[in-house]
Every structure is written in structure tokens, then in C-alpha cells.
Amino acid sequence: MKHPAFYTRLTFSSLKRNMSAWLPYLLSVTGTVIMLLIMRALSASPTLEELYGGRTIQRTLSMGVMVAQLFAVIFILYTHSFLLKRRRQEFGLFTVLGLEKRHLGRVLAIETLFTALLSTALGLLLGALLCKLMYLMILRLLGAAPQTPLAIPADVYLKTALEFLIIHALTLVITLRQVHTNNPIELLRGGAQGEKPMRNRRVLAVIGLGLLAAGYALSLTVQNAMQSIGTFFLAVLLVILGTYALFLWGSVAGLKAMQGNKKFYYQAKNFPVVAGMVHRMKRNAVGLATICILSTMVLVMVAATGSLFLGREDALLSRGRDARFTFIPVEKDDVPPVWNIIRKEAEKLNIPLSGEAGYRNAEMYVPREEGQAAYQEGEGNLFQSISFTLVPWEDFAPLYPKEQAPAPGEALYFSAYGKDLPDQYDKMGIPLRMVRRLEAIKPLDEERQALMETYTVILLEEDLGALGRAAPDGFAADLRYNVSFDTGDVDTQEAWTLVNNTQNKVAAFLMDKALPLRGKTTTFGSHVALERADFNAMYGGLLFVAVFLGALFIMALVLIIYYKQVSEGYEDRQGFRIMRKVGMSDEEVRAAIKSQVLLVFFLPLLMAGLHMLAAFNITLKVLEMLMLTNAGLFALVSLGTFLLFALFYLAVYLKTTGSYYKVVNSAV
């Protein structure tokens, strides 16, 4: 390239001249880099993985990253289009002055490279700093000591840098194509020419509604909590694409309708506004759709996190008694010594016991489909089988003296979420008559029943033994002994000591007694205080991610609205000046601007509300995975979030309209 210095100088002088359009673009791109880096860093950081529930968060985040990528592409192309429009005149001028298209291409390439490098470097740096800072802040808030700083693997940086370089290359291609296909005269006219008016493509409406309907349907029909995360993101993708398509079609159709209605169109406050919008229909639609989607993301995230936060005690309360233990294997006459150990440990710590309850049970899995293995290691197990907890009547009766014993071959059962069992149920290995379904009662319902279909079946001890012999495959051979009792308030340390010591002592006792055939004992123990600590850790992690992302999205939202208003202000400025000369008063200008705001303001908000409604079911299912089952709470928090957000949105819009007004009135 001859005279490289010349091209570089030309590029930079051009950038300086266009600073008012280029700087916001640079900032937007940098912001997007920051956002994507943070999401990627969080989803890949080994530090986060160690937090309780961290892996779930990470899995969610990596799917979120894909959505964010799509969004980043759309967003950058959108803001780039503003920049391009303003520079068209300059390109035309260069061409007229003698710069050939390939020279212009060089200038643009240098400029894009510069922008790309600057924004990516800045974004990566700031993003890393911000991420680590927030991590420390949240840890501080939780009262946990920062053990290790947030580690961000190197390939996160690389991947992010790479994808943004690709996006920038894309913008360069688009710009070059424009320069190439337009002759200088058209470029010189640059700002004057609007977008080619889009034809009212019904196809778009069909596509848009179809995608939306699919997304909504997915969301509303999700039953299974485990699958919900994957389905959630698929639904999100569908809704995003559907929203864009719908807004695109809606803008065209709406504006054409407005122009058609002469009574409406030829009013002073609507006239300039509608005509102006016709000229930037596509860009307007993309902007509005983006605002809608960001708003929805903010709404859903804040509502979900808020509910989790406000409802966290609920999840613990549903547990029943404070302390629970399970010991395997326990014979009938081991029971009193075990209780002695428990009582002694509690006494040592001065913890009063109350509500002591204990029962033996066996666990069994019945495959849903014939021929499938009933029990498999790992998570797949949960879907393939129905799980049964079998309790001998003897242990059940003292806890529930009002119930009557079943006859041989009969059984009682209850289930929190399962369907009714048929009267004659043979699948467990021996024929059983299900006599009655009981209400789920504590302490026997303390297993996490939300996630799978589980049944607690009460039957006579001899039937239990018969089952054991008839179905060795799905039958966990040893009987467990479940203990629960209340302790009143204890602090985490005491709870831990109690649980730990009790487990050790009982395990030692059982080992001494273990029959040579089995040779293995297992103990589980937990206390509400410990679970609360765990929950807080998990929620802490979730809270961190959600608050952070929420803040990020809100910032992006405000930026977009501001950017849209200011850019449009520059475009409309000339028009308003002329209209003033023709005889439009200040008041009328204000009225026109107000009507423009009103026309576009409500739509994204309404649509976001609709999306939020559709997402209610699926978000609830995801929340259930995190132990929140209080749908009422979620509904209330959602409503409150929406109202608060609407107010915030209104405030932002009013403020940015002020900026629009200022730009429109500024000297040309």
C-alpha cells in the first residue's frame, strides 16, 4: 500500500470529525464485550464451580452465553447502522474528491481494525476487572472470606476476542458493500434518503407469531423440572426471534395503517412523527424489539431472584423437623441403642430434644417402562423409574395412632406429587392392594418429592419381607432407619458438631454390629442450620450472578434508549427546523415529540409484560429445582417487579426525550 501514513491520517481525521457518532458506537461495543466476557468468565471459572450449586449456575450461564452472543450480533449491527447512515455523506464526498473505492475500502478497513482492537482490548480489561471486583463485593456481603480471587481461564479471553473480531469483520463487509453498490451521488445524498419503504410482508407476521407461539407453548407446557433449563433457553431463543419478526412486521403494518387513516395522519402532532418513522422503520423495529427483549430479561431475572431471596426460609420450613439422620443397616433391636447415642450427644452440647420420631424404611425403584432396568447410577435414574419408600406398619402406627392397620396384602400410601395408584398394583414384585391414599404427612414426607414421582407405601412387615425376596433387582436390600427430631435454635457450629459426632458414634456402633455378609454401614445426617448455611451459599452465588447480569442488562437498556433518541434527534433536527420556518410553534414541536414518545413507548413494555406472563410457568419450574415451590410468592413478586420496572422505564424515557428535544433544537 503506497503512502500508508496518508491513509492512516485520513482515517483518524475522519474519526475525529465523526466523534459524536463514533464514540457512542465504541462505547456500546465495549459494553457488549464486557457483558459477554463476564458471562463467559462466570460460566467457565473453576472458582465458581466450587460454590454450592455453582455447577447449576454455570450450566445455566453457558446457555445464557449463547443467547447473549445472538444478542450481541444484533445489537452491534444495530448501533453500527446509525454510524453508517451519518457517514454516508462523507463517503460520497471522498469519492467525489477522487478517492477510488478501493482506497476508501482501505480507510474503512483501518478504521474498523482500530475500533475493533480498541473496543476489544478495553472491554476485556474492564470486564475482567469488573468481574473480579463484583465477586469480591458479593463475597464480602455474604460475610465469607475471599479465599481465592475469581480465576478466569485464558481461553475465555481468546474466545471472546475472536468472536468480536468476527463481528467487526461483518460490519466492515456491510459497510464496504454499501460503498461499493452505491454511486457517489447517492452517497452524497446520504442522510436524505430513507430506507426503501418495506412492503407489508404478511409472511413476517406469520413467522413472527408462529415463533412466538412456539416459544410460549414450550414455556407453558413444561412439566418436568429437570428438563426445564434446556427447554427454557430454547423457548427464549424462539421468543427473541419471534419478537424481532413481529416488531418488524408490526412497524410496517402499523405505520401504513396510520398513514392510511387520513384523519389521524393529517394532524399536526402525528404528521411529522409518522412520516419520520416510515423512513426508519426497520431500524426502529429492531430498536424497539431489542428494548423489549432486554426488558423481559431484566424482569424475569429480577422476579426470579427476588422470589428466591424472599422465599428462602420457605424452602427450609417445608422440611419438617430440625434434624434428620438416616442409618443403614439397622435391625429392630438396634433402635434403642441408637437413640441413646443421639440423646447423649445432644446432652453434651446442651441441646434440648423434642418431637423425636423414627421409622424404618426400604427403598425401591420401579421402571416406568417394561424391560428397563429399574435402578441405575446417576441422574438418568430419576426419569426412568418411579421411586417407592416402603415403611413397615409397625413403625408407622405409633406416629399416626388414628390410622388402621392394613390387612395382609394390603397397603396404604401417600405421595405429594404423584398420581393415584391403581387399586391393584403388582409392579413391585408381589401383588398389593392399594387400599387408601393418605394425605402426605410429616415426618415421612421429608424426602425431596418435588423432583420425581415418589410414593410412600405402608404395609405389614411380612409383606415387606416378601417384597424383598421377590424383587432383588430393584430392591435396596438393607433397611434404613430414619430419625428426626427438633432441637430449637442452634448455631451452625453446634449443629455441625451434633451431626458429626452423632454420625460417627452411630457408625462405629453399627460397624461393630454389622453382619459379615454386608460389612458396610452408611450414615446420613443434616440439620436445618447447616442447610440454611448451604442455601445461603448457593443463593449467594445465584444472587451475585443475577444482580450483576441484571445491572448489566439495565445499563444496556438505558444506553439503547438513549442512543436511539439522540441519533433520531440528529436525523429529525433538519426537519423540525424547516417545519418551524413553515410555521410550527415551539408548543407544536413539543406536542409532536410527545406523540412520538407515546407511540413507541408502550409497545416494548407491553410486549415484555406479555413475555413475562408466558414465562411464568417455565420459570416456576426452574425455581422448583432450586427448592422454591411457592407459586403465589412468585406471582406477587413478578407483579411488583413489573410495576417497579414500568416506573423506571418511564423515568428513563422521559429523561431521554429531554435529550432528544435538546438535540432537535440545537443549531444545525
Next chain:
Amino acid sequence: MAILDVQNIKKVYTTRFGASKVQALSDISFSVEEREFVAIMGESGSGKTTLLNILAALDKPTSGEVLLDGKPISSLTDKELSGFRRQNLGFVFQDFNLLDTFTLRDNIYLPLVLAGDVSPADMAQRIEPLSQNLGIQKLLDKYPYEVSGGEKQRAAVARAMITGPRLLLADEPTGALDSRATEGLLNIFDEVNRQGQTILMVTHSVKAASYARRILFIKDGTLFHQLYRGDMHQNAFYQKITDALSALMTGGAQ
């Protein structure tokens, strides 16, 4: 009664830091009767655009009075001024000032829409004869960037006239037009003037001025000469104007 009465208009600009005063207009007085076609001629910097801006109520004089139909413009509040301008004056600019976001039709409708009291049906009725007269009927649904300069200016004239203004003001209307378009536009002015429209045109083009019936010459902020066309043929009038200008240049009366 004169449709326009200009009395002792003076306009002084103070530069930004109050350092020096520039007297753009000093003591201008003249009047325009109904159905007249008047041109104001002067070189650039003579103050003619300033004068026109004051007449169009886009600017206020430092002293003096402008009366339209006997009513002083200065008595109007800022709010009333826009409405006044819209109803009584039609303005044709040198650079057309058409809005690119509107079709030519909508551009022409603009003052009526702003007035707010004309129904769409009425507007359609009004534009019919006007656009025919101006020869832009077929172009009404095109956008300004799709038509030529001459066609744009004709649309601008239609916009200026659709409200039926008392006075049509034109600021260098032929400045951006080629000779054919210029002739076309001036013929139109002639025609509408014949039909009864009062026109006041500011120009430095001799050709444009020769279409008027009366010419006021302005130099350094004062009116110093006046020419009537009377029964003269246009070419003779053209010659007379040229003579007056050369006399002006040389500084002496011949």
C-alpha cells in the same frame, strides 16, 4: 389600504462580545399594494435577506414597524406569531426546504396540517388546481430526493400558496435553478400574480427582477431607487434595470 406597510425599519446586530455594531438595515420604508408583484434587488450583504426575515416575522427589527393589512406584527406574541405566519404569509426559500421524509404531496399539505382546521378532503381539493397550475400533478407521490431542482421549487411554491396567503415572500427563488427551470418558475409567478396573488421577491438576478412590476433597490441597508415597469416590454425593462445597476456601481446618477 396597502397590504404591507413597512415603516422606518432599522436592524442592528451586535457582535457576540458587544465589540462592534453592524447596521444591517437603516430606515427602510415602503409599501406594497394588493395584487402587486414587487422585487427587492441588491447585492449580497446589502441587507435584503435580513429585510425579508423581518417581513416574514422570523426576526424582529431593532426599531420601526411592519404592518400587514394595517396590523402591526410587533403586537403579536411569540405564540401568535407562528399562527400568523402560517395563515398570512407564504414563503419560498432558496434551498427549497422540503422535508425528505414527506412526499411532495405531504410537503405541500404541511402548512394546512399545522393549521389544524382543514379536513383531509378539503386539502385534497385545494391541491388539485394548484398542482395542475404548477405542472407537478404527476409527481405528488414522489419524494424530494427523487425529483429535479425545478420540480422541488415548484412544490415549494405550491406549499407556500396552498394556504391562500395574503403575501407570497420569495427569497432568491431561482438561485439554485438552471435557466430553463428559472424561466418556468418565473412564468408561474407571473401567472399567479395575474390571478391575484401579491408577491414580494428578493433577488440579485436581473432576469428574475425583470418579471416583477416594481423593483426596489437596496444597498448598504437603505432603499435608494425604485423602478416601475409600467407598459414596458420585459426586455426593455431588463435593460432599464441593468442601467440602474451600473449607475449604482459607478456611484453617480446618469
